[in-house]
Amino acid sequence: MKEIEKRLNDNGVRPTAMRILIYKYMAEKEIAVALTDIENAFAKADRTTLYRTLKTFEEKGIVHQIDDGTHISKFALCEPGCNCELEQDLHLHFHCNNCDETICLTEQKIPHINLPDGYVAEDANLVLKGICEKCSGQ
Amino acid sequence: MKEIEKRLNDNGVRPTAMRILIYKYMAEKEIAVALTDIENAFAKADRTTLYRTLKTFEEKGIVHQIDDGTHISKFALCEPGCNCELEQDLHLHFHCNNCDETICLTEQKIPHINLPDGYVAEDANLVLKGICEKCSGQ
DNA sequence: TCAATAAATGCACTTCCGTTGCACTACTAT
DNA sequence: ATAGTAGTGCAACGGAAGTGCATTTATTGA
Numbered sequence: 001m002k003e004i005e006k007r008l009n010d011n012g013v014r015p016t017a018m019r020i021l022i023y024k025y026m027a028e029k030e031i032a033v034a035l036t037d038i039e040n041a042f043a044k045a046d047r048t049t050l051y052r053t054l055k056t057f058e059e060k061g062i063v064h065q066i067d068d069g070t071h072i073s074k075f076a077l078c079e080p081g082c083n084c085e086l087e088q089d090l091h092l093h094f095h096c097n098n099c100d101e102t103i104c105l106t107e108q109k110i111p112h113i114n115l116p117d118g119y120v121a122e123d124a125n126l127v128l129k130g131i132c133e134k135c136s137g138q
Numbered sequence: 139m140k141e142i143e144k145r146l147n148d149n150g151v152r153p154t155a156m157r158i159l160i161y162k163y164m165a166e167k168e169i170a171v172a173l174t175d176i177e178n179a180f181a182k183a184d185r186t187t188l189y190r191t192l193k194t195f196e197e198k199g200i201v202h203q204i205d206d207g208t209h210i211s212k213f214a215l216c217e218p219g220c221n222c223e224l225e226q227d228l229h230l231h232f233h234c235n236n237c238d239e240t241i242c243l244t245e246q247k248i249p250h251i252n253l254p255d256g257y258v259a260e261d262a263n264l265v266l267k268g269i270c271e272k273c274s275g276q
Numbered sequence: 277t278c279a280a281t282a283a284a285t286g287c288a289c290t291t292c293c294g295t296t297g298c299a300c301t302a303c304t305a306t
Numbered sequence: 307a308t309a310g311t312a313g314t315g316c317a318a319c320g321g322a323a324g325t326g327c328a329t330t331t332a333t334t335g336a
Contacts, residue, residue: 014283014284014332014333016283016284016285016331016332018284018285019284034322035322035323036321036322045285045286046285046286046287047286048285048286048287048324048325049284049285049286051323051324052284052285053284053285067205067207067209067265069205069263071205071209071211071293071294071322072321072322073209073322073323092251094253094257094259097260105253105254107254108251108252108253108254110264111249111251113230113246113249113264113266114246115232115243115246115266116243116245116246116271117271118270118271118272118274118275119232119266119268119269119270119271119274120268120269120274121232121266121267121268122235122267122268122269123266123267123268124264124265124266124267125207125263125264125265125266125267126248126251126262126263126264126265127262127263127264128251128253128257128259128261128262128263129259129260129261129262129263130257130258130259130260130261131257131258131260132256132257133254133255133256133257134256136256136257136258137256152303152312152313154302154303154312154313154314156313156314157313172293173293173294174292174293183314183315184314184315184316185293185294185315186295186296186314186315186316187313187314187315189294189295190313190314191313209292209293209322209323210292210293211293211294
């Protein structure tokens with residue numbers, strides 16, 4: 001528990017009760033979560049608080065936002081020490097068309113792409129869609 | 139003009155006046171367009187018609203939908219003969235953080251990715267974000 | 277310690293996009 | 307010509323993102 005507080009502090013985020021709970025929730029889930037998911041999990045908390053907490057976490061490099069093609073923003077905790085902005089830390093995400101869950105495949109990095117002249121890449125988002133491990137095994 | 143009619147017919151879409159206009163509009167733009175863009179371009183047409191036209195086009199393989207991370211669906215014409223579902227035809231998209239435009243880089247295919255055991259990929263979406271040719275040259 | 281200040285949270289509301297149901301019109305085929 | 311199908315237009319709904327402001331909670335400095 002103290003670890004979470006430390007992690008937040010280290011990233012310049014004041015460890016309030018709410019923030020610790022949200023962090024804990026995301027750490028327990030192994031999949032990317034949407035704002036609505038958190039909202040349902042914490043019925044008492046206000047949507048705006050959760051929304052702004054995620055924004056803060058994102059700015060401070062605690063979570064990264066994932067766009068899995070569902071038009072709903074998902075978020076997942078960054079690996080400790082990861083630097084999401086750097087190309088080498090850009091991993092891909094997998095969206096299961098069956099269970100509708102999205103997970104980080106942190107081991108699978110996005111390959112470097114050669115762009116035509118004049119294009120400068122700053123960020124990349126790669127989402128594979130299909131059937132996940134859990135669903136294909138059944 | 140007759141070419142467009144033929145293209146639509148070939149893909150099993152009846153070439154109505156509206157559809158031809160929309161196709162023409164998309165052919166002239168070289169960037170991916172959102173529903174709202176088309177709506178603004180054809181003030182007289184109803185949003186629903188445009189929406190359903192795009193859906194039809196998509197089903198019939200005339201356009202493909204792009205999720206560039208802006209939370210707004212964009213659409214672009216498929217290359218003639220392209221088969222969007224097939225892995226080999228999956229190209230990447232580039233979203234410019236400056237002019238906010240999204241374009242297809244049809245020459246740049248998405249590299250094949252080796253997934254962990256149990257994962258089956260059916261589709262892929264790769265969007266690079268940064269500065270486009272037009273904006274970087276200025 | 278206590279007031280002054282800043283940060284975090286909660287509430288209400290708006291906007292925008294995607295989507296659907298239903299009625300009406302235009303086209304097609306017999 | 308008429309029945310049936312496909313296309314279009316109107317109205318409305320729902321979900322998610324985002325914002326402004328009031329209130330509470332935490333921090334700081336005298």
